[in-house]
Amino acid sequence: MSSVREAVRKSTAGDRRPLPRNVMIIVAMLALLVVLVGWSAAVGQVYIPPAEVFGSVMHHLGLDIGPMPSSPNGEETLWTVRFPRIVMGLIVGATLACAGCLLQGVLANPLAEPGVIGVSAGAAVGACIAIVSGGIWASVWGLAGAAFISALVTVALVYTLSMRDGSSSPIMLILIGIAVNAFASGIIAFLTFLADTSDREQIVFWQLGSLQGVGWKPVWVVLPLAAGAIGVSMLLVRRLDLLSLGEIQAAALGVKVESVRRIVILLVAVLTAAAVAFTGIVMFVGLVVPHLMRLIVGPKHVILLPASVIGGAIVVCAADLGARTLMDNADLPLGMLTSLIGGPVFFLLLRRSRHSGAGW
Numbered sequence: 268m269s270s271v272r273e274a275v276r277k278s279t280a281g282d283r284r285p286l287p288r289n290v291m292i293i294v295a296m297l298a299l300l301v302v303l304v305g306w307s308a309a310v311g312q313v314y315i316p317p318a319e320v321f322g323s324v325m326h327h328l329g330l331d332i333g334p335m336p337s338s339p340n341g342e343e344t345l346w347t348v349r350f351p352r353i354v355m356g357l358i359v360g361a362t363l364a365c366a367g368c369l370l371q372g373v374l375a376n377p378l379a380e381p382g383v384i385g386v387s388a389g390a391a392v393g394a395c396i397a398i399v400s401g402g403i404w405a406s407v408w409g410l411a412g413a414a415f416i417s418a419l420v421t422v423a424l425v426y427t428l429s430m431r432d433g434s435s436s437p438i439m440l441i442l443i444g445i446a447v448n449a450f451a452s453g454i455i456a457f458l459t460f461l462a463d464t465s466d467r468e469q470i471v472f473w474q475l476g477s478l479q480g481v482g483w484k485p486v487w488v489v490l491p492l493a494a495g496a497i498g499v500s501m502l503l504v505r506r507l508d509l510l511s512l513g514e515i516q517a518a519a520l521g522v523k524v525e526s527v528r529r530i531v532i533l534l535v536a537v538l539t540a541a542a543v544a545f546t547g548i549v550m551f552v553g554l555v556v557p558h559l560m561r562l563i564v565g566p567k568h569v570i571l572l573p574a575s576v577i578g579g580a581i582v583v584c585a586a587d588l589g590a591r592t593l594m595d596n597a598d599l600p601l602g603m604l605t606s607l608i609g610g611p612v613f614f615l616l617l618r619r620s621r622h623s624g625a626g627w
C-alpha cells in the first residue's frame with residue numbers, strides 16, 4: 268500500500284508546471300476565445316465592425332455602452348444568424364474535447380476518442396434512417412432526435428457486449444467499438460444506396476458536419492446537456508488521475524473502477540450525441556485537442572479537462588470561421604476542415620512525442 272501511495276504522490280507531483288503558469292494559460296485561452304468570437308461575429312457577407320458587435324452585446328445585457336450596428340440588417344444578422352451558430356460551435360467543440368479527454372483518461376489509451384465506442388457511427392445511422400424515412404423524421408428536430416437516441420443505444424450496446432464477469436475491459440470496449448463502427452458503416456452505405464439523389468446528398472452533407480442554419484432553439488436544447496455533463500465530468504478528475512496508475516492501484520486506493528468507467532462512458536455518450544445531433548459528425552476534435560492540451564498544461568485532469576473544453580471551443584470556432592470565409596458565397600463543411608487540420612496536427616504531435624521519448 269505504501270508503494271501505491273508513493274506512486275500517487277509522484278503522479279500528482281510529477282507535473283512540474285506550476286499552477287500559476289497553467290492559470291495564465293487558461294486565461295490566455297479564454298482571451299483568445301473572446302477575440303475569435305468577436306471576429307467571427309463581425310465578418311461575413313454583412314460586415315459589422317467589432318465595436319458595433321460589442322455595443323450590440325452590451326445593449327442586450329441592458330447596458331448602453333458602445334455603438335449599435337449601423338447596417339439595416341446588422342442586428343438581425345448578429346442575433347438570428349451568427350450568434351446562434353457561434354454558440355453552437357462553442358458547445359460542439361467543448362463537448363467533443365471533454366468527451367475525448369474523459370475517454371482517453373478512463374481507457375488509458377491516447378488513441379481513444381468519442382467515435383471509438385460507436386457514438387458518432389450510431390448517430391450517423393439514426394440520422395440516415397430518419398433521412399431515408401422522410402416525413403416528420405426528415406425535419407431538423409426529427410433528424411436530431413433520431414441521431415441522439417441512436418447514439419445512446421449504440422453506446423449501450425457496445426458497453427453491454429464488452430461486459431464479462433460483471434466488469435468491462437478497456438481493450439474489449441475498443442475492439443467491440445471498432446466492430447460496431449464497421450457494421451454501422453455498412454448500414455450507412457446500404458441506406459445511402461437506397462436513398463434518392465436529394466436524400467443521398469443530405470446523408471453525405473450530414474456526415475461532413477456543418478453549423479449552417481443553426482438557430483437558438485437547438486442551442487437551448489443542447490446547452491443544458493453539455494453544461495450538466497461537463498460539470499459532472501469535473502467531479503471525476505481525481506479518479507481519472509488515479510486510474511492513470513493502473514486499475515489495480517486505483518482500486519487499492521478506493522476507486523470503484525467499473526463505476527467510474529460506466530459513468531464516463533455515459534457522459535461521453537451524452538456529450539457526443541448532443542454535439543452531433545444538430546450539426547453532424549465533426550472529426551478529430553475529441554482526439555487532437557486533449558493531446559495538445561496535455562503537452563501544454565500537463566496530465567493532471569484538474570487542469571487538463573477545463574483546458575480541453577476551452578481548447579475544443581477555440582478549434583471549432585476557428586474552423587467554423589474558416590468554413591464561412593475561406594470561399595466567397597460558400598459554406599464549407601465543418602468536419603472537412605477539422606479533419607484537414609486535425610490529421611496533420613495529430614501526426615506532428617505523435618512525431619514530437621516519439622522523438623522526445625515522452626510516454627503517454
